[in-house]
Amino acid sequence: MHPAPSVILFTVLSGLGFGMLAALGVIVHPYGWTAFVLWGLGYGFAVAGLLASTFHLGHPERAWRALSQWRTSWLSREGIAAIATLVLLAPMALSDWLGLGFGRGLGLIGAILALATIATTSMIYAQLKTVPRWNHWTVPVQFFAFALTGGAMMTGQRGLALGLLAVLACALLAHWRFGDGRFAAVGATMGSATGLGHLGRVSVFDPAHTAGSYVMREMIFVVGRKHAARLRVLALGLACLLPAVILGLSGSVLACGVAVVVHLLGALAARWLFFAEAEHVVGLYYGQRQ
Amino acid sequence: MTCLPARTDKKLGLAIDLDTCVGCNACVTACKGWNDQGYGAPLSDQDPYGADPSGVFLNRVHSYQVQAPDLAAITVNLPRSCLHCEDAPCVTVCPTGASYKRVEDGIVLVNEDACIGCGLCAWACPYGARELDAAAGVMKKCTLCVDRIYNENLPEEDRQPACVRSCPTGARHFGDFADPDSTVSRLSAARGAVPLFPEMGTKPVNRYLPPRKKDALDASPLAPLLDIKTSGFAGWLDRLLEKF
Ligand code: SF4
Ligand code: SF4
Numbered sequence: 232m233h234p235a236p237s238v239i240l241f242t243v244l245s246g247l248g249f250g251m252l253a254a255l256g257v258i259v260h261p262y263g264w265t266a267f268v269l270w271g272l273g274y275g276f277a278v279a280g281l282l283a284s285t286f287h288l289g290h291p292e293r294a295w296r297a298l299s300q301w302r303t304s305w306l307s308r309e310g311i312a313a314i315a316t317l318v319l320l321a322p323m324a325l326s327d328w329l330g331l332g333f334g335r336g337l338g339l340i341g342a343i344l345a346l347a348t349i350a351t352t353s354m355i356y357a358q359l360k361t362v363p364r365w366n367h368w369t370v371p372v373q374f375f376a377f378a379l380t381g382g383a384m385m386t387g388q389r390g391l392a393l394g395l396l397a398v399l400a401c402a403l404l405a406h407w408r409f410g411d412g413r414f415a416a417v418g419a420t421m422g423s424a425t426g427l428g429h430l431g432r433v434s435v436f437d438p439a440h441t442a443g444s445y446v447m448r449e450m451i452f453v454v455g456r457k458h459a460a461r462l463r464v465l466a467l468g469l470a471c472l473l474p475a476v477i478l479g480l481s482g483s484v485l486a487c488g489v490a491v492v493v494h495l496l497g498a499l500a501a502r503w504l505f506f507a508e509a510e511h512v513v514g515l516y517y518g519q520r521q
Numbered sequence: 522m523t524c525l526p527a528r529t530d531k532k533l534g535l536a537i538d539l540d541t542c543v544g545c546n547a548c549v550t551a552c553k554g555w556n557d558q559g560y561g562a563p564l565s566d567q568d569p570y571g572a573d574p575s576g577v578f579l580n581r582v583h584s585y586q587v588q589a590p591d592l593a594a595i596t597v598n599l600p601r602s603c604l605h606c607e608d609a610p611c612v613t614v615c616p617t618g619a620s621y622k623r624v625e626d627g628i629v630l631v632n633e634d635a636c637i638g639c640g641l642c643a644w645a646c647p648y649g650a651r652e653l654d655a656a657a658g659v660m661k662k663c664t665l666c667v668d669r670i671y672n673e674n675l676p677e678e679d680r681q682p683a684c685v686r687s688c689p690t691g692a693r694h695f696g697d698f699a700d701p702d703s704t705v706s707r708l709s710a711a712r713g714a715v716p717l718f719p720e721m722g723t724k725p726v727n728r729y730l731p732p733r734k735k736d737a738l739d740a741s742p743l744a745p746l747l748d749i750k751t752s753g754f755a756g757w758l759d760r761l762l763e764k765f
Contacts, residue, residue: 232644289638289658296635297616303523306641307616360610360721361647418720419647421585425599426715426729427539431589436596437544439583442574446649449640512718513649516583516601 233452234506237286243498245280246374248273249345250382252320256342259386266327269386281313305358309351316344349378363413364509369406376402377498384491389482393475400471403501407463414510424515435518450511451519462504470497523615529627532698533665534605534726536705540733541692544582544598548684552580555683560668561633562657577652579663580684592737603650603663604725605629611642627726628667633659647721698726
């Protein structure tokens, strides 16, 4: 799948933002200007991510329509969950900042909604049977692990962050380990794509078109996949190992800041791989696999 | 709503004969010609005469080689377009309700006024049947020529999808798969028609009629010619030349 920068930014930033909002809703109770900065960052990332996601739309001005199909569409559910979270947590944020002393019940509900938002984002990808690597439980697990780890790191929960970094490393390794065998496990072949498999071995004789097409640009991405192994090491190192080492050595604000930046670079690399390595079954019509 | 109808009154679709299709692309051209000027946004092209041309097509014809063990390889032309699936994943993923399946005839359509061009439906389709129009910013797909098949302004014989009407070999058949006596149903049964990508769970309506079994010759009819024994002067020349 084509790793569009807008979608990579959207999923990484909104994941981080909603992870922070979940943490601020239940675990961390900052007050005064610390609360202002932390809640502000949480909202900032969440909203920036949502805005980035509208950049790739053909008609962003109609985006409001995407809130209507919650009965079947994970994308629609995501929009609703995201807006509900942002609206519900606003009084909690104000209360923390201005010391209004509202009960934490609202924070708890908001945190649950933030988690629901992360779940819906991951399901947009995990629901797609056409992309076997994504159509697997490791995808929601990975999205949760990223969001919660980022949230814990951004809110200075050192112990929790260290534990979650370990979980994230396992989640990434599991996604790669299972993902590599998913296409074969699903059983889609050129034979099943063309319905000709029962007649013999199918191969491309002549391409359907010599110019590019939307489907090829969007779904048949191969550039850079040969660097996948090296990028995986880089992603794991930056997203999990290095931040864990930094946080293990020091709990200072500076150390936390550096760890977060390194972690985010790793998250971007991991998310680039998430798209670039995912093969869509339509590639079979173009002989991308047997 | 993007909920799929529990059942549709008709199941309109195509039966495409892979034995007859010669890969001439008449259907591709006719499809683009008709859908450029009728239903919805025209199918735009980008840089059509330049170095990197690209454009929207609702139907594309692939050519495959099929090699069975111990048989001569065969070429199969396979036109690929929307199969108007019964369990259309492109419909249920759509966040706006722009994608829908009609209860009356099962045709899958896009309401272009509601489409935000998010592209998720194209990701959900295993067949690559949906293409986003770069100029209009909305999703385009085969409409089964919904503006022809019911169009009483057209002569009766033209009330068929443009691809079916234009196919010079009669490889494309249009009809109702819900009716067991329709041409498409009978053809599908007689020829052992197959669905594409059955493992994707989409339950496509369109069917592909596989190529018929070809005769296999025991040996080349020219084989005896390869074994001629020469005699006389030619034989002497033959033996002489073999020495070099
Ligand atoms: S072929 Fe693709 S676009 Fe057409 S109904 Fe099936 S999934 Fe949807
Ligand atoms: S591109 Fe349009 S039709 Fe397709 S899922 Fe998005 S809004 Fe729906």
